[in-house]
Amino acid sequence: MSSEPTQDRTTPQLAALRSWVAQKARDVPAGGLTDDLPLLAGRHLTSLHIPELLLLLERLRGRPIDADRLQPGDFRDIQTIAARFLAPDAAPAETAAR
Amino acid sequence: MNQAVPAGALTAAGLGWQASGHATLAGPLYRLADACDQAFLALASLWAAEPEEHPAMIAAATLQRVGYLTSFPHQATFPVCLDADSGNLLAFTGSDPVNSDGVVRLARTAPARDLLTPAACYHIYPHHEGEQLGALRYITTRNTCFRRETYYEPLRRQWSFRMREIVCLGTRGEVQDFLAHAKSAVSLLLRELDLPVHWEVATDPFFEPASNPHYLAQVLQPVKHEARFGADLAIASLNLHEDHFGAAFGISRASQPATSGCVAFGIERWLYAIASRHGCDPAAWPDPVAAARRAAAALAAADARILTEVGQA
Numbered sequence: 001m002s003s004e005p006t007q008d009r010t011t012p013q014l015a016a017l018r019s020w021v022a023q024k025a026r027d028v029p030a031g032g033l034t035d036d037l038p039l040l041a042g043r044h045l046t047s048l049h050i051p052e053l054l055l056l057l058e059r060l061r062g063r064p065i066d067a068d069r070l071q072p073g074d075f076r077d078i079q080t081i082a083a084r085f086l087a088p089d090a091a092p093a094e095t096a097a098r
Numbered sequence: 099m100n101q102a103v104p105a106g107a108l109t110a111a112g113l114g115w116q117a118s119g120h121a122t123l124a125g126p127l128y129r130l131a132d133a134c135d136q137a138f139l140a141l142a143s144l145w146a147a148e149p150e151e152h153p154a155m156i157a158a159a160t161l162q163r164v165g166y167l168t169s170f171p172h173q174a175t176f177p178v179c180l181d182a183d184s185g186n187l188l189a190f191t192g193s194d195p196v197n198s199d200g201v202v203r204l205a206r207t208a209p210a211r212d213l214l215t216p217a218a219c220y221h222i223y224p225h226h227e228g229e230q231l232g233a234l235r236y237i238t239t240r241n242t243c244f245r246r247e248t249y250y251e252p253l254r255r256q257w258s259f260r261m262r263e264i265v266c267l268g269t270r271g272e273v274q275d276f277l278a279h280a281k282s283a284v285s286l287l288l289r290e291l292d293l294p295v296h297w298e299v300a301t302d303p304f305f306e307p308a309s310n311p312h313y314l315a316q317v318l319q320p321v322k323h324e325a326r327f328g329a330d331l332a333i334a335s336l337n338l339h340e341d342h343f344g345a346a347f348g349i350s351r352a353s354q355p356a357t358s359g360c361v362a363f364g365i366e367r368w369l370y371a372i373a374s375r376h377g378c379d380p381a382a383w384p385d386p387v388a389a390a391r392r393a394a395a396a397l398a399a400a401d402a403r404i405l406t407e408v409g410q411a
Contacts, residue, residue, distance in 0.1 A: 040319040043270070043340065047315030054314075067308040072299070075318045 013060040013086045014078075020056055021078060024049055035079040050075070057085045100294075100328050100374045107378035108252060119250035119257030126380035127369055131260065134368045135240065137390035138262040141283050141361075144394055145276070147236035147264050152221035154242060155212040160224050163346045166216065169312060172305050175214040175244040175257070181206040214244035218261045219360050223343035226267070231351040234268030236276075253370035254331060260365040265358060267344070268351050273359040277336050279397075280361040284325060284334050286396050290389035293371050295325040295333065312342075327371040335362050 022033050025044040029037070039045045045053070053075070058065055065085065074084050105115075114122030123131050142149075155177060161167065167174060180190055183206070190205035197203060215221070218241040226235075240262045247255055266276035281297070288295055299320040307313035316322060321340065324332035337360050343349070344356030351357070368386075376382045 040315065046340070047311040050311045050314045050318070051309075067314060070314065070317050072318060072320050 011086070014082050016060055017056070017082060017086065018078060020053070021045070024052075033078075035082075036077050039077055040075055045075075053081075057081070061086055103253075103370060103373045103378065105252065108373065111373070111378050111380060113252060115252045117250070119247065119255075121252055121256055121259070121366055123366075123369075126383075130369055130372065130380070130383060130386070131365050133386040134363070134365055134372075135260075135262055137287060137386035138264070138363050139238065140387065140390035140394060141280075141287060142236070142238040142264045144279075144283060144397065145236040145264065145266070147238040150222065150225070150237055150239045152215070152218070152225070152239055152241060154215055156215055156220055156224075158211055158213055161213060161216075161220060164223075164342060165312070166213075166220075169302075169304050169310060170216065173216060173245040173247070173303065175216075175246055176210045177212055177214060178204065178210060179208045180204070181208050214258075215241045216245055217243055217263075217362070219263045219265050219362070222265050223347045223349065223358070226349055227347040229349050231267060231349065231356055234266060234272045234276075234351065237265045237267070239263055239265070253366040253373075256366060262363045262365060263360050265360045267349060267356045267358050269354070270340070270357040272351075273338065273357045277338060277359050277361070281323070281336055282400070283393060283397055284336075284361060286393035287386075287390055288325065290392045290396075291372065291375075291384050291386060293327060293333075293368075293375055295327050297323050298326055300324040300332065300335065327367070328374065331367055331371065333364060333367040333371050336360075337362065 018033065018035075021039065021044075022028075025033060025037075025039065027042075027044060037044060054065055054067065073080065075081055105113075108127070109115075112123060112125030112127035114124065116122075139149075158167065158176075180187060186206045190203070193203060195203055218239050221241070222237055222239060240260065242258055243261045244258050246257060250256055264280065266273050268276070285295075285297075300322045301307070301313060301316040301320075302322065304310045304313040321338040323336045325334040327333050339358045339360070341355035341357050343358050344351070349356040349358075372383055372386075376384065
């Protein structure tokens, strides 16, 4: 049996995102909130949550998000949101050069 | 091959056009529009959809329960009446009521409480307010709809236009199944009419979209698919409303706010597509009713085949 310790890659930003989703999501499965739970497709979050989630992400990453550049699937689940918007090299939906 | 439709040829086929965005249909075009609607009704009969007929106007307060006026203020059309005070009416009639530019010299107006119908299905949800659905429901309705636009083109983009819709109210899974089935049915009808389209994800034309959470939700989780003829003419759309209307009007299914979805047909745009594809000579037009019957038969055969395959699996 491997005794390799699992690397904890949870950043403070990801922890804050998980905490926010846990507070807002409805009808979370009995097994609890997971990073691959389909948030919008599963109706755990609705359109009314989106502006608040955008503000949270902008605060966590310290940069604005250009709503005009959002793409289908960007808010699919926690792991996708984190990869798109909270990773250091996250590129999509940055403020567009105008 | 699709081609631009000359306005003169449409006039000969029965089109009357007001530059303010309203079409009269007469003669062959009237009969084609009627046949298209009969074809849509034949598709509606696949689900035994109950027909409903609703008024031309809807209360603004009712529509605002789903945020219509804040999401689409630029498209809203309000019926305006004069204040009935006799002095006000005398003032109105005392001078020429319409100026040389066609603008009405309105006197004092009465409070506006209604809108001219912006989409045929908006009437259905308040009509079924508070219902607890023991089974999923299919409803079809048609109305003349009004949407203010920045420009108008005969049969393509009108202020007033005819819309047929088939609506499903049920659980989310039931409505998703309906929309998948409806996409097959519409695609088969289009094939029988030899109208090539491409299906594309779309969003509704929200005012100030980037700041509207409903628009952002449509971008992030697409719920609208349009059948586009040519470069950009949406002649039918499939729409998943989630529980937007079910929650607003207290319609429930399986102890939850009902989900709704619809397939919508812009009747004048089908006329344009047929004239573009087959020409303006009515003798060359396909028969939409016969096409719908063939599409329904093909769909039934496909369903039977799928059921057989499932049974053998």
